[in-house]
Amino acid sequence: LNIKKEGSKLGKILIKKPGLLTTIQDNGRRGYGNYGIAESGAMDIFSLKSGNALVGNSLNEAALEITLLGPEIEFQNHSIIAITGGNLSPSLNRKSIEMWRTYSIYKGDVLSFGSCREGCRSYLCFSGGINVPKVLGSKSTYIRGKIGGNNGNKLEANYTLLIGEPIIKKKYFIRRMKKEFIPTYQKREVVRVVLGPQDDYFTDMGIHTFLSSDFIASSRIDRWAYRFEGPVIEHSKKGADIISDGIALGAVQVPANGNPIVFMSDRPTTGGYSKIATVISVDVSKIAQIKTGDHVQFKKIDIKEAQKIFKDREQFFLNLVK
C-alpha cells in the first residue's frame, strides 16, 4: 500500500453530490488480462495526462473521471487543481471557471458542474494526486470487477477522499495548456483504425460500409464499450462468430446484427464476435468524449502510420512535462 508517510500533509475533499458516474482512474491496471481482469483506467488518456502535467503530477497519477453530470465537491484544505477533457461547465463557488488551466483552491471552496457543453467526460486532477491504495498495481476503479479506487465503487455522497499535498507551491501560479493543443469535441468525429484481425470475416461490401458510413452512438455506451448503430456491416460466409480470442483496447467487434461495438477501458479481455478493425490508441481518447447521438466515421490507416502517431503523442507528453 502506498499510503504516504507521516510528514506529508494529506488534504481532504468531501463529495457533497456524486454526479452521474464519478470514479477514480489512473492509466490502468496491466498484467492481469490472463485472469480476466480488465485494464480499466481513464477512458480519455490524453486528458488525464494533460491534466496531470498541468498540476505537476506524474502523468499517470489518478484523477476523478467525471461523466456528463458532474459532482459537487467541498475542499477542506488548500489544493491546486486542473480540469481537462469534456466541458461540463465547472464552477468554483458558483462562478464559472476555465478548463485546461490550474486553479488554487482554499478551504471551504466548493467546486460544482453544470450542463454538458462539449464532450462527455471531464478529468479533475489534484496536484499531489489522489491518496487511495493501489490494487493490483493501480488506483483505477473497475466497477464490474468490484476492485480498485473506492473498493470498486463510484463515488457516493458524503464520501471523503484523501488527496496529496500540492506539488506546485506558488499560490497564484497559473499554468495553462497551449490553445493549439486543446482538443475540440465535435458532434461528428473521424477516428482512425487499423483493419483486422478478422477483416476476412466481412465482405468487400461490409468493409466498404464500415469505412464510408456514419455510425451513431447509441444509448448503450459505457466504460465497457461504445455500441454504435448505422447501416448493417455485412459478414462474409464465415459468419459473425469466431473462436474467442483477445480483445485489445479500441477493438471494433461486429456481432451478427451488423452494428459495430468499440471496446473501451473496462472491456472484457476476450470475446467471440469477429473484429473488423482496431481504433488506434491515440484516437480512443476521442471515442471517450462521444455521447449518445454523436456521429463517428472510421478511417483506415496502416500499422506503421499508427505507430508513428503513437510515438508522436508520447513525444508530445514528454515535451509537456519539460
Place this chain on the structure above:
Amino acid sequence: MEFGNEISNCILDRIRDFSYVLEKTNIPWCKEFVPSFRAILFYYDANKINFEEAKKELSKLEKGVHKIKITPPRIVHLPIVFGGKYGPDLEKVAKVHNLTTRQVIDFFIQEDYRVCFIAFAPGLPYNAGLPKQLETPRLKTPRLKNLAGSVGIGGKQVCIHPIDSPGGYNIIGRTPIKFYDFKKINQGNFKNFCEVVFFRIGDILKFEPVEEGEFKSIYQAVLQDQYEVKIEY
C-alpha cells in the same frame, strides 16, 4: 499470435506451455498477454519495439518452448440448476437442435469440460468439451446483463459468468458457486492468484444438476462461506 483456427487439445497444450514460459520470462516491451483457445494477444510498448520485430521475437521464443510436465488436473463438481429464470435460453437451444430441454440437459451433463483459459471477466473459465449436438451460435445481439453464475453456450464453447456482466452466450443454467473474491483483492490479502480466482487452467468440470430449492440453499451456504465445492485431486 495465432495457432490455427480450431479448438484442439494440441493447440491448447501449445498455448498453455507457451503461457507458462511467458509468465516466467521478463520481456521488457510486453505489457500484458491474454491467451485464448487458438491465439495469444500481446500488448506491446510501441516505444520499445515495432509490430514486425515483436512478432519475430515472439515466434523465436515460442519455437524454444518445451512440453511442460503438468500436474494431474483437478476434477471439480459444480452444482447447476437448468432452465427457467436461471437458464433463459434453454428452450431456445432445445428448439434450435430439435431436442427436448431434458435431452439438452442430458447431453450437457454427460460430458466433462476442460478449463482452457481464464478471460473475459475476472476468473471466468472458458471451457471446451461441449458435445456437437449442442453447438449453438451466439446471440445476434449480446445481452447487457447476465447474472453471476450463469452458464452459457457460445458456438463450441461453454462459459460461466463470475460476475454480472454483458455477454452473447445462450444461458442454459446457473451455478450458485462463487469463484472470484474481490474483497481479498481490495484488501491485498492474498499471496497467490489461486486464492482469489477459483478455476485453474486444466481443471476438469463435471456439472451436477440440482433443483431450484437446492440451488437456493447452496447459494445461501456459499454467501456464508459454508459450502465446500467438491474437488478430486
